[in-house]
Amino acid sequence: MTTPTPLLSMLESYLKLTTAREQAISANMANVDTPGYHTHDINFAGELQNAMRKISNVGNGSESVPLIPASREVHGLLERPDGNNVSLDREGLLMAETQLQYALGIQLIRRQFHQIISAINGGSQS
Amino acid sequence: MNLFDSLAVSGSALSAERQRSEIIAANMANAETTHTEAGGPFHRREVVFHSTVSSNFQLALHHEGVQGAPPHGSVHISEVVDDTTPPVMKYEPGHPDANKDGYVAYPAINPVMEMVDLMASVRAYQLNASAVTATKQMIQQTIEILKS
Numbered sequence: 044m045t046t047p048t049p050l051l052s053m054l055e056s057y058l059k060l061t062t063a064r065e066q067a068i069s070a071n072m073a074n075v076d077t078p079g080y081h082t083h084d085i086n087f088a089g090e091l092q093n094a095m096r097k098i099s100n101v102g103n104g105s106e107s108v109p110l111i112p113a114s115r116e117v118h119g120l121l122e123r124p125d126g127n128n129v130s131l132d133r134e135g136l137l138m139a140e141t142q143l144q145y146a147l148g149i150q151l152i153r154r155q156f157h158q159i160i161s162a163i164n165g166g167s168q169s
Numbered sequence: 170m171n172l173f174d175s176l177a178v179s180g181s182a183l184s185a186e187r188q189r190s191e192i193i194a195a196n197m198a199n200a201e202t203t204h205t206e207a208g209g210p211f212h213r214r215e216v217v218f219h220s221t222v223s224s225n226f227q228l229a230l231h232h233e234g235v236q237g238a239p240p241h242g243s244v245h246i247s248e249v250v251d252d253t254t255p256p257v258m259k260y261e262p263g264h265p266d267a268n269k270d271g272y273v274a275y276p277a278i279n280p281v282m283e284m285v286d287l288m289a290s291v292r293a294y295q296l297n298a299s300a301v302t303a304t305k306q307m308i309q310q311t312i313e314i315l316k317s
Binding site: 062065066067068069070071072073074075076077078080083114131138142145146149152153156 | 178218242306
């Protein structure tokens with residue numbers, strides 16, 4: 044998808060990453076009672092830096108950047124006797140955090156489009 | 170990898186937990202059943218949860234639009250197994266199912282244990298229901314972009 048400004052491409056990758064994380068958390072919550080399941084997550088900060096670097100390399104941000112975040116196991120969590128290490132506190136907190144991050148991304152995108160509208164209308168009230 | 174996949178994952182967990190509750194309810198209902206069609210007392214049953222874990226390669230395929238497999242992290246019940254605990258023998262000589270020594274085989278079901286299991290199942294259901302609500306809110310917010 045082509046986007047008019049580099050900032051919009053960046054926000055797009057930000058939302059994609061947040062969505063990927065939301066799915067990882069949903070999967071962890073779904074498997075809270077599955078024996079032998081291990082918590083999965085994505086490296087949010089690392090993937091975001093990657094995406095930002097790619098977008099600034101592309102330059103004007105007119106090309107779309109493919110983004111496939113790798114999911115990996117989380118270490119250092121307490122494992123139950125059935126081999127499952129899903130922590131409800133961790134997942135609950137992360138889900139709240141991810142929702143807020145997503146809302147932030149959406150608001151910033153709306154702001155961008157409002158700016159474009161404002162430019163089209165020559166600064167007058169739309 | 171989109172929000173609707175998250176909904177599908179949470180939905181799979183909801184249906185798995187509901188099936189688990191049904192099995193537990195059947196166990197509690199049959200706690201005193203001494204006679205079944207298969208012969209002998211009722212056997213306590215348990216569900217086995219199984220998760221669909223895809224490799225990063227499969228995730229990449231899915232990302233490229235190759236459909237088919239359920240999304241990463243979905244839960245399904247792979248089998249329902251019979252508890253092999255031997256039945257509890259009670260001395261009731263007048264009972265129609267009593268053996269020649271006057272003992273009746275009752276299922277080895279502890280209602281307290283089933284109750285605790287049911288509570289855990291209900292809590293897990295609530296957890297996934299709240300995950301569905303969260304995902305729904307995110308989709309709603311995306312639609313908000315379209316509104317000026």
